[in-house]
Amino acid sequence: MDEIFTIKKLKEKFPASPLKEETFRGEVNVTVPKEEIFEICKFLSSDPDLQYQFLTDLCGVDHFPKTPRFEVVYLLYSFKNNHRLRLKTRVAEGESVVSVESIWKAANWLEREAYDLFGISFKNHPDMRRILLWEGYEGHPLRKDFPVEGPDFDKPFVPEV
Amino acid sequence: MAETRLMTINMGPQHPATHGVLRLVLELDGEVIVKATPDIGHLHRGVEKLAESKTYHQVIPLTDRLDYTNAMGNNLAYVLAVEKLLGIEVPKRAQYLRVLMAELQRIAAHLIWLGTHALDVGAMTLLFYNFREREEILRIFEEVSGGRLTPTYLRIGGVSKDLPVGIEEKIKAFIEAFPGHMNEYETLLTKNIIWLKRTKEVGIISKKDVINWGVTGPTMRGSGVKWDVRKAFPYSSYEDFEFDIPIGSVGDVYDRYTVRLREMEWANAIAKQALEKLPKGPVIADDPRVVLPEKEMVLKDIASLIRHFKIASEGFQPPQGEVYASVEAAKGELGFYIVSDGSNHPLRVRIRPPSFLNLSALPRMIEGSLIADVISTIGSIDIVLGEIDR
Numbered sequence: 191m192d193e194i195f196t197i198k199k200l201k202e203k204f205p206a207s208p209l210k211e212e213t214f215r216g217e218v219n220v221t222v223p224k225e226e227i228f229e230i231c232k233f234l235s236s237d238p239d240l241q242y243q244f245l246t247d248l249c250g251v252d253h254f255p256k257t258p259r260f261e262v263v264y265l266l267y268s269f270k271n272n273h274r275l276r277l278k279t280r281v282a283e284g285e286s287v288v289s290v291e292s293i294w295k296a297a298n299w300l301e302r303e304a305y306d307l308f309g310i311s312f313k314n315h316p317d318m319r320r321i322l323l324w325e326g327y328e329g330h331p332l333r334k335d336f337p338v339e340g341p342d343f344d345k346p347f348v349p350e351v
Numbered sequence: 352m353a354e355t356r357l358m359t360i361n362m363g364p365q366h367p368a369t370h371g372v373l374r375l376v377l378e379l380d381g382e383v384i385v386k387a388t389p390d391i392g393h394l395h396r397g398v399e400k401l402a403e404s405k406t407y408h409q410v411i412p413l414t415d416r417l418d419y420t421n422a423m424g425n426n427l428a429y430v431l432a433v434e435k436l437l438g439i440e441v442p443k444r445a446q447y448l449r450v451l452m453a454e455l456q457r458i459a460a461h462l463i464w465l466g467t468h469a470l471d472v473g474a475m476t477l478l479f480y481n482f483r484e485r486e487e488i489l490r491i492f493e494e495v496s497g498g499r500l501t502p503t504y505l506r507i508g509g510v511s512k513d514l515p516v517g518i519e520e521k522i523k524a525f526i527e528a529f530p531g532h533m534n535e536y537e538t539l540l541t542k543n544i545i546w547l548k549r550t551k552e553v554g555i556i557s558k559k560d561v562i563n564w565g566v567t568g569p570t571m572r573g574s575g576v577k578w579d580v581r582k583a584f585p586y587s588s589y590e591d592f593e594f595d596i597p598i599g600s601v602g603d604v605y606d607r608y609t610v611r612l613r614e615m616e617w618a619n620a621i622a623k624q625a626l627e628k629l630p631k632g633p634v635i636a637d638d639p640r641v642v643l644p645e646k647e648m649v650l651k652d653i654a655s656l657i658r659h660f661k662i663a664s665e666g667f668q669p670p671q672g673e674v675y676a677s678v679e680a681a682k683g684e685l686g687f688y689i690v691s692d693g694s695n696h697p698l699r700v701r702i703r704p705p706s707f708l709n710l711s712a713l714p715r716m717i718e719g720s721l722i723a724d725v726i727s728t729i730g731s732i733d734i735v736l737g738e739i740d741r
Contacts, residue, residue: 296565
């Protein structure tokens, strides 16, 4: 029961979709099309042989200036087989991904964070608000075109009285 | 007949029982919580963004400041990820030293939790005992690394320096005395009727829910999931040590309390084994790409001086790729996901914060219970906002 088995099962289940797999330092990455991420996640979490019941992490990565610029990374874990699987999907600016919150509740805050810091929005998410930054904040700080000092570091801070 | 409506109150962001700057918006029907909405981000410093503009070495001090009660564990998770990226083998002595420090730090972190958790519920005495022992651990850290709260002891490839002379006896003395201290804590709480009433059957979360909400660490094990990163994916030679994973059964505040107490005992046992079996040898890998040359050589030898300058100023360039490495930190699974584009800065440093996901399950634990139980439930999931907000 190893990673190859998982990928074989995935390919059997989704023969039409182009899955790209690569291994680096013993970790398996599978790039999947954005449209099918929900179905694939649902399959991986519910299949009795695989049982990826635990969403360890979900995060965004900005590959600016490459296009499509964003990547959403899902790190799944299976208690049954004790292994991890990393799913990745590419998203262009302004596009949205279907939320996996209905599969793993853990995705609720993780997707909100990806939205907050990258501006990737998730469809069907029950509560798509900013999480770390405040409401009304402009910009998404983890984007590569956002300056590390902040956009207004050289302007004087004048609080409204 | 008077009109009845829900009352919304703010708990925090400045509230001693929220363990940091956490704001909870509670909707109450009398004293019963109908809805709880945590509001986080008050301590957001942009650590992940900062890390992208630093060299790989410069990120280590940032990790100290995530969960500031568990600095050694945070260092460890980060250096493991970078070492995996580079493919470096760490000398055995350094691995054992890392285990020793990580386990002492786990005890220190759990001591803060125990003291503040009991203080929230009204048992004040314990805090003084806990901070007395924690002080001893911090003194050990100070002698070993020079820092107490933010030691930055670990380096990519090993640890910054070997143990100073005479410290082994001090660590041994602490390890010998600790079981006696555990008895002192337990006499105060474990069978205390007030403690039992405040913690038993409070803040329950089921086994299925902890998995679904991504909860890890003692909070997960309190609900009966026997899972620990140290056993599932052994790192830093944890497979050499004998230890057990304590679990609870009900998943209430009391179970999380007992799980953490047993964990402290096991941490002490692992530290003891690490100290006894501590092998001789170098404490940092011999890899001139990454590891700084010895200070003495820098002062004498021009090649070492150049190497020192190169590594300190421009860093090193790991291969292109992405890795994830995680450790069992005091709060749960702390992971670092690093994406490298082949330059001397990481393209992305993602921190998988255990407290973040543990806190996201808090509404699940407290909705439907009394407002007084919120205090003991927050204490029992042991959150540190420095890690949640990053």
